[in-house]
Amino acid sequence: MVNGGLHEVDVPVGTTLADALRDVLGLTGTKIACGEGHCGACTVQLDGVPVLSCITLVHTVGEREVTTIEGLREHPLVQAFVEADATQCGFCTPGQIVSAAALLAATPRPGHDEIVHAMSGNLCRCGTYPKIERAIEAVAAENRGG
Amino acid sequence: MARLIRTEKEVEGRYTEQWVVVEEDVLEQWPEGPLQTVGRPATRVDGLARARGEARYTQDLRLPGMLHAAVLRSPHARARVTRLDLEPAMAMAGIRGVIGPSDLEPLTNEPNYEGEAVAAVAADTVAQARAAVEAIDVEWEVLEPLLDAEQALAQKSFVTNPRDYERGDVERGLAEADAVVEAEYRTQSVLHNALETHQSACEWEGDTLVVYTSTQFLWGVRDEVAKAFQLPKDKVRVICRFMGGGFGAKGSAGDYTMIAAELAKRTGRPVHCRLDRREENVNSGNRNPTIQKLRLGARSDGTLTAIDAEYECLLGWDGWLPPTAGPAQMLYACENVRTVERGVRLNTPPMDAFRAPGFVEGTFGLECALDELAAKLDLDPLEVRRRNHADHDPMDERPFSAKELMECYRRAEPHWERRHEVRARSEGPVQRGVGLATQLWYGGGGPPSYAWVRLGGDGTVTVVTAMQDIGTGTRTAMAQIAAEELGIPLERVTVELGDTAHGPYAVVSGGSSTTPSMGPAVRSAAADVGRQLIEIAAQRFETEERVLRLENGKIVSDLGGSWAIEDITGLLEDGQILGNGARGPNPTGMRVLTFGIQVAEVAVDMETGEVVVERIYAVHDVGRVINPLGAESQIEGGIIQAIGHTLSEKRLLDPQTGKVLTRTLDSYKLPTFADVPEIVAELVDKPDAHLTNLGSKGLGEPPIVPTAAAIVNAIRDATGADVREIPVDRETMLRALAEAREREKRGAPAAV
Amino acid sequence: MELRQPSSLADVDGGLPLAGGTEVVPLLRDGLVEAETLVDIRAVVPKGVSGTTIGAGTLLAELEADPEIPSALREACRLAASPQLRSMGTIGGNLLQATRCWYWRLKYPCFLHGGSTCHARQGEHREHAIFGNEQCASAHPSDPAAALLAVGATVRTDRRELPIGELYRLPTEDDRNVTALEPGELILELEVPRPEASHYLKAMDRARWAFPLVGVAAARFGDGVRLALAGVAPIPWALDSADALEQATPLPGTAYKVELARPLIRRALDAIA
């Protein structure tokens, strides 16, 4: 299951989830920046939990629900990232939003330490971290309101 | 009107004298302060595309029939290929093309650093291409690499001739000093690590070569590729609409572009050549390490009497000599200055520009030494900086086009005052301290740079120029400038960029030059449209042009009355109003620079050597600020990169083989979310009255310049330990602390 | 390559075990391990915490949030790797992760790879060992392993039970393995005693997501105290007492780790006193 739709992919064993998403399903919103589990750019959710798609073998995904940035386009975080200027080159941004969305789903009103802890697996070379925190806080504040 | 002038052109501190044809810049600057759109926070016009994952980067290209390249790179720092058989690769599944040293310029039989390209293949899939590279039959004669800086110096192994500079008499200056600091500082090699790796996809369309590439300089790539393939320049079309970071290292075409183009030519299919993270960290440039020997002298009141500085810049096999001595030469009004910069050639991967090349390294040594000097004289470091303020360019007496450094110092004062309270919060083994450092850098931009603006029948405006937005938000800044000039809301402006076939020449996005070069061109193009709009309006409403102006989406008459812009554009139907704009010349006889100061607060664990940066205050003078929101992001980003440089990032080479050991992001440690301090960023935001119709300078680089020195000065304030090398890892910190204790035991006073 | 997904232990028949895959997948990619057959063991290895037993398939992310397990282990899991990696990686896989020695990862033909020299000893070794480093100077990267060693955990495999200290061995001339597991042997569960107090401290190059330069686990049982260190030897390293640090044999570039371990040990001991 990817973003609510069922897909079956026919690829050799050893193919990663990231490659299957990008090359087979054409979902290029998920970025690859290291391809070896060291940066977080390729983060997607598996049953709501953020994982690294570049080191997940697609054959182990099974029936689990994969959520990529394409499935989160209407998430309030997307607008919040834009408002807060939390994207510079934007290459890490999809992964950041996927991680942040999982954090907010588990902890609707995270404090500073919780944000840092949950987001420390997504590197941003442009240094958007302060703005990402602001974006997450903005959505958390809406959660508080509603 | 076009004018031919001879002018100094500067990119990242490299000056060349050249003829340029420039357009007169007839527009008056806007008044100071926030205007309708310019000077007010704007969210990125392309933010949504990036955040939704819709932005297509070079990595995301899926051209029909596209092949993938892989490159055989030298595993040795210095070697000779004694046998190379490409046949086995050609026989592999999915292989469509193979090239070796005799086929293409950057491929070589005699690699002089690890990662130099030897051969390349194109295949249906990346995996097939990689497998084929493995299958190439190659034998190496491994040669002894030159890795040791001292040995290289002794052999005079230089990439370029050493650069000497002298004013006054340094020895006399030192003799006159009441205190002298003599010390050696070292900076490490750091790796850019833009998250999108270097890559290009090339496709031949008839006799035109289309290059999709992750670049900071479309036009530079065009020229390089055209030259290499002996094509008329405009037979090369270079496209980059979204790019995932560069930080200086994506200023030229790179071997991957040439390889993709050649393989595309041979196979008749598009070819994508993408470096992986490891190739990236070996092969795509680095900030070169430096060894800096400094002697600074000052009188008891803090007046600098001499700066004597020697810089060994370990460039690797190739590259250019960054202006490492720039801060020593220009930052302070010191009469006696002597600098020597040597660009040492070693069998290590070549350096490339990295955000304020030279100045980051040079500022570290100079600003640390200055604090050590202030401590010896028992003077306030901020006072010492004020005392040595340069009122004009100390190198050639030229006036500055604008300089608000004193204002920066004034604004930093309350943050500097916090030191008493910060120090008082030390407890147990955790000592706290505050340090500061001054920044100077170029950032004035220059001609040539052009823009077109078109206004359509529906009243929307499109800015067209073949520049690139490398993540710094220039797309947004250009939209703001056009909106401001035409008095329309930002939402009505679209910016089309990133394609040399669709728009005029634009400057490299490096050296903080994009906004100060492109902004004035966009403004004059928009003004051209505005002028025509008013011409038409004057006729339509039977009034005089000089009483009309554009404001809030309306044409307003001084005589009363106003009309919606659509009242005029509606008359156009399919017609368009087209405007041309060019960047005018820089002010003659003036030095255009950016300035600033940062104040760092740190906590140091005296037992474990852990350094935590707790707060950074930054204030910079970059003339008029177009987008305060984007500017704040630039400052934060620069500071965060600098924190990596200062504390955790270091390229390690194997001392025997010269091979890069830290090529993956688990061993090369970029700052994470958890490494970020509180950052308070301010800008003076005063237009440079002499610079262009905007008075704006670039902000890409200034914020990364002073951070390392500010942090290390704060460490000294907290601990009394002299750290003279970055990164300040546990080993470095613990050693400096032990030395400080040792010194104290011997009775010598600590530096504080 | 083939992937098997057995549903019971009995169906497991050779092949390279794959749990979270955070180690296995990159190692395969780099050719550092080779396998015809991968065995997805997630369905056959127990997971979850029950009493003092921890299933080898339990994720680090679960352990970092479990209030019942010893706090040293909880903290070691919390400070290991990154959130995504903790949500993928299992405790069993963590104990069996390979060294991060850059020479080994870049396939230098070093001692641990079956060669005759240790390139790190002559070369760059700032992240390397201060104990047990005569032949291979690598530093064991697991935080949780040090915590489990300090609390005296027992490892139950599909074939035997052994104290966690015996799971690891220094590589020798004849056998370059750093664990005592037999080929195909699976870790099923960990038996984790409850100390009266325990604590884990970790020094790293950045605030998060780095392997330990030095990790110190301390646990108190009655009057007895047990100490174990991560990042200081090719295997998790138990120390009889703080004084045992003086027996370290650091390399020129790892001497600082001795200085670093000293205050961390003292602080960990203070925390459990």
Ligand SMILES: Cc1cc2nc3c(=O)[nH]c(=O)nc-3n(C[C@H](O)[C@H](O)[C@H](O)COP(=O)(O)OP(=O)(O)OC[C@H]3O[C@@H](n4cnc5c(N)ncnc54)[C@H](O)[C@@H]3O)c2cc1C
């Ligand atoms: C970038 C990065 C940073 C990291 N940082 C840290 C850190 O700071 N501290 C730390 O402690 N760890 C760290 N880790 C290690 C991480 O915690 C482990 O990779 C993870 O826990 C391994 O679990 P896994 O289930 O993914 O193992 P897998 O990759 O599936 O397997 C690892 C190995 O164990 C074998 N194996 C797995 N389960 C069993 C079993 N039950 N029985 C027998 N054999 C088995 C596999 O065959 C393989 O050889 C880091 C990893 C990465 C990639």
Ligand code: SF4
């Ligand atoms: S430390 Fe061990 S793994 Fe690293 S080079 Fe030496 S022998 Fe090899």
Ligand code: FES
């Ligand atoms: S691309 Fe997957 S972690 Fe870097």
Ligand code: FES
């Ligand atoms: S925005 Fe460029 S890497 Fe994060």
